[in-house]
Amino acid sequence: MAVSLKDIARRAGVSQATVSNVVNGYRPVGEATRARVQQAIDELGYTPNLSARHLRRGRTGIIALAIPELNNPYFAELADAAIRAATKRGYTLLLDYTDGDRDKELLVADGFRAQIIDGLILSAVHLNRDDIASRTSETPMVLVGEAIYHAPYDHVVIDNLAASREAMRHLIALGRRRIAFIGAHIEANRAPSLLRLRGYTEALAAAGLPFDPDLTVTTSGFGRGDGAAGMRALLTLAQPPDAVFAFNDLIALGAIRALHDHGLRVPDDVSVIGIDDVEEGRFSIPTLTTISPDKEMIGRLAVEKLLDRIEGRPAGPPAEFQPPFRLVVRESAPAA
Amino acid sequence: MAVSLKDIARRAGVSQATVSNVVNGYRPVGEATRARVQQAIDELGYTPNLSARHLRRGRTGIIALAIPELNNPYFAELADAAIRAATKRGYTLLLDYTDGDRDKELLVADGFRAQIIDGLILSAVHLNRDDIASRTSETPMVLVGEAIYHAPYDHVVIDNLAASREAMRHLIALGRRRIAFIGAHIEANRAPSLLRLRGYTEALAAAGLPFDPDLTVTTSGFGRGDGAAGMRALLTLAQPPDAVFAFNDLIALGAIRALHDHGLRVPDDVSVIGIDDVEEGRFSIPTLTTISPDKEMIGRLAVEKLLDRIEGRPAGPPAEFQPPFRLVVRESAPAA
DNA sequence: CTCGGTCTGTATAACGTTATAGAGCGAAGG
DNA sequence: CCTTCGCTCTATAACGTTATACAGACCGAG
Structure with missing residues (x-):
């Protein structure tokens, strides 16, 4: 844990900047030095310190999914899909509860934990368009679910x-x-x-x-x-x-x-x-x-749209995305 | 968001160190200056940058709870209790899945995300005592559930x-x-x-x-x-x-x-x-x-024991804690 | 008075990373 | 032969905190 960039630099006989470039590939590094650095990394077992990286970069690599409650299996399944999608894209997803409480929803939307997260997926119950419109936080946000329509954010919801x-x-x-x-x-x-x-x-x-x-x-x-x-x-x-x-x-x-x-x-x-x-x-x-x-698609889409905004990809104006749904006929209302 | 300690210090006409001491209460600050600093904080709306704080402190304030799956409501309810307990103590709880997969359990136990978390609560399904014993990560850990007994870690589980x-x-x-x-x-x-x-x-x-x-x-x-x-x-x-x-x-x-x-x-x-x-x-x-x-107690106890270790409180040797349980008689097996 | 001791406060060096400016150095162009 | 690139690489300044060392001021004890 204690092995830092500096240790690698000393070991490989290069500057810290070069090690950083090997790790991040931000600027090209010569083949010979790259190999030497890589070897040092492997030998010492270096992993970047995330706090430092994020302090410098201004991003944390964490996104939050705020849901009313985990006890509703619908949200558990949705969270599941979102977590998988986030992990796949190299992000960590943090779950936040609002308890279906209006004040907590406002708090979350308005940047509670904004220090720690790069973006927010919000499944609100109580907030309306005006609440969302008066939001001050700069953190990118994507809405999920039925509560809010026509807000200036990407919105993922079935028809x-x-x-x-x-x-x-x-x-x-x-x-x-x-x-x-x-x-x-x-x-x-x-x-x-x-x-x-x-x-x-x-x-x-x-x-x-x-x-x-x-x-x-x-x-x-x-x-x-x-x-x-x-x-x-x-x-x-x-x-x-x-x-x-x-x-x-x-x-x-x-x-x-x-x-x-x-x-x-x-x-x-x-x-x-x-x-x-x-x-x-x-x-x-x-x-x-x-x-x-299609819960898997809802979770995946919400994460993707959010990351588009976070990473500054051209995404156009806020839009509404409608994952498909289908009727599943079982015993409580069987086919005629 | 851009308001930092330095801004407060300038505004209040004091040094950064003094502001830090007002915020953290690490060292006493005079009544008059404290008030002035506090006013500047309120006026500018300052919140500490967590990445910087954690870089400096060496801790992140995040603990992880690794469970097999969220789709099992038992774990959802347990997670719920743990999240509340962690929040109450000023920590953020991150949920991780292992999918009931042995390799993922090993990965989590062995320090996956160790950079980002201060401690881990692990609810394992597949790991045994030997797996746990050969763990290399230094991150404090607390075990929850039935899989592993007599490992050198605090363990919260019913009898x-x-x-x-x-x-x-x-x-x-x-x-x-x-x-x-x-x-x-x-x-x-x-x-x-x-x-x-x-x-x-x-x-x-x-x-x-x-x-x-x-x-x-x-x-x-x-x-x-x-x-x-x-x-x-x-x-x-x-x-x-x-x-x-x-x-x-x-x-x-x-x-x-x-x-x-x-x-x-x-x-x-x-x-x-x-x-x-x-x-x-x-x-x-x-x-x-x-x-x-008592799921609430399981979650709370696991968090508390973990924080004791993280924050270096005297906690004695690893122990097993047994929250209570009770028989709930309902229709599927009614009273005789 | 002087000497030690508490109280407050300051200045500054870390923490580990990334971004920026620039240094060396061959090769290509005039 | 002197520029002017392009390519690697280095040195170093941030990012926003907290911890450490230290400096004055004040006070009571000797």
């Missing part, structure tokens, strides 16, 4: 409107007519689920089905417990739903559990569909029909 | 023998007599599940039940798919089991799914118990009886 419509079309094709939506979040300046909700209402309209406000349930979070609570609320209705379109898989799984507790069977009595395609839904009872976004 | 015995006692008290174990890993120099397996056999013996080798199933991984495959294998036996003790919750959940596919009911036909208490098991159908280790 939520199309995804929701497809999920709804599937339920409607099954002959369902009272379809509930669990997971709406209608608050001032906050629109994480607006597109999915719009896909829901538009699909109803397209099928000539009435929109019943009672069938749209807001939740405070995005977990199994929220889904279960939402479902319980729906079951108190005079006319309970015959299908559920959930904002995500965890909510769907919670809803299934609540239905089970209520003595109702899925899919016989109620069909359920989610979004995310987390692994859990491939083993749950029943298995979960869902919209499967 | 797996006691935990397994308690799980088994519960199944036996239910009247089960053919209890299977899914998730054994019997390989040369590799003993992740040895203690849990021993708890299984000892509990059988203590209850006067015969040990049937056919009822011990090895798996290649620790996921839902492995559990399902293991269960399917057990169901081909002439005398299938009437209960399953799974190495962890994911395996248990996979086993439940396989039982369901086979037309068997849990817990009526077969009781199932796991270890980990992941959130999923509180909503699955049926909900999962499990051994719940």
Whole structure:
């Protein structure tokens, strides 16, 4: 650990600058000296001190991915993809939580840890366009997910409107007519689920089905417990739903559990569909029909776009990138 | 971002050293100058450059937690606890994956990223005591989990023998007599599940039940798919089991799914118990009886012990720390 | 008073790297 | 034969901290 550039320089009988050039290939070095330096490096087992390099270069080689929580397997799988992509490009990815807390999201976006990171991939829940617009930090940023649209940053997100419509079309094709939506979040300046909700209402309209406000349930979070609570609320209705379109898989799984507790069977009595395609839904009872976004591509794209900005590659104006998704039909809403 | 110590010093009309002392409190500073410096800091919005600080101090303030995979919610929850503990103590926690790959585990233990981290918390699957003993890296390390015992490092792990015995006692008290174990890993120099397996056999013996080798199933991984495959294998036996003790919750959940596919009911036909208490098991159908280790404490303790070593606090010889666990009885193996 | 000792503060040398300016030195061009 | 390159390489100044050595001022003790 204690072996530095200076040691190599002395050993090989050259200047520190030359060693640096051998290591970084920034300027050409003669064949003979290069070999001598390389040999010294191998013999002494030299690795560059990153703190020093970064102090000098102004970059750290670390990028951050800020997600609401790790306990949601969707984010765990997304983080997985992003970490792999970053590692492949020689960067280290740091995971940050926001706990779905607005203040923490603001803090992260505004340069918390800016000293340590070269760039940020932000998956926000609460922030809106204005929050993002008033950001002061210079750190490059890429947005991921549904919360913020049309901000002056690259944005990676699936076509939520199309995804929701497809999920709804599937339920409607099954002959369902009272379809509930669990997971709406209608608050001032906050629109994480607006597109999915719009896909829901538009699909109803397209099928000539009435929109019943009672069938749209807001939740405070995005977990199994929220889904279960939402479902319980729906079951108190005079006319309970015959299908559920959930904002995500965890909510769907919670809803299934609540239905089970209520003595109702899925899919016989109620069909359920989610979004995310987390692994859990491939083993749950029943298995979960869902919209499967290409998580690997989301993570990879977010990292690539961010590195383009960091490394100053010509990237053009901020754009929105839409990875593909597909409907995965399983037991909770089987083919008609 | 460009505001440095020097700027503050100039603004406050003092030396850089004094500013440093105000920031770090390393040496006393007079009340009047302290106030003046603090005001300059607030006005200019100064934050220390971490690369420079770490170059000088020789530490980075980053510790790593190396886990097999993030997709296993147990590790996600553990990581969560560790990150919170590290943040609280002023450190940043970096997550590293080993993919359950032996070479990657060796790489991580042997100082991959040693330049960037002050210490390492390693949750290994494949490494054994000899691997760890031949480690060359000087970076402080703390071990977490079942793989390695009696290595010269602090080790945080629940009492797996006691935990397994308690799980088994519960199944036996239910009247089960053919209890299977899914998730054994019997390989040369590799003993992740040895203690849990021993708890299984000892509990059988203590209850006067015969040990049937056919009822011990090895798996290649620790996921839902492995559990399902293991269960399917057990169901081909002439005398299938009437209960399953799974190495962890994911395996248990996979086993439940396989039982369901086979037309068997849990817990009526077969009781199932796991270890980990992941959130999923509180909503699955049926909900999962499990051994719940204190994950928050595991994460916190691992971080604290590591920081003790890093910061040179007197910590004594390497020791083993055993956070508590408790049996959580749910539907898959309800109270008798 | 003088001498040691505490208190505050300053000046400056590291930490290990990279970027910049320039030095030597043959070869090519006039 | 003297320039003027082009090619390697060197010397050295940063980057922003913190640690060390030291300098005054003040105070109580002798």
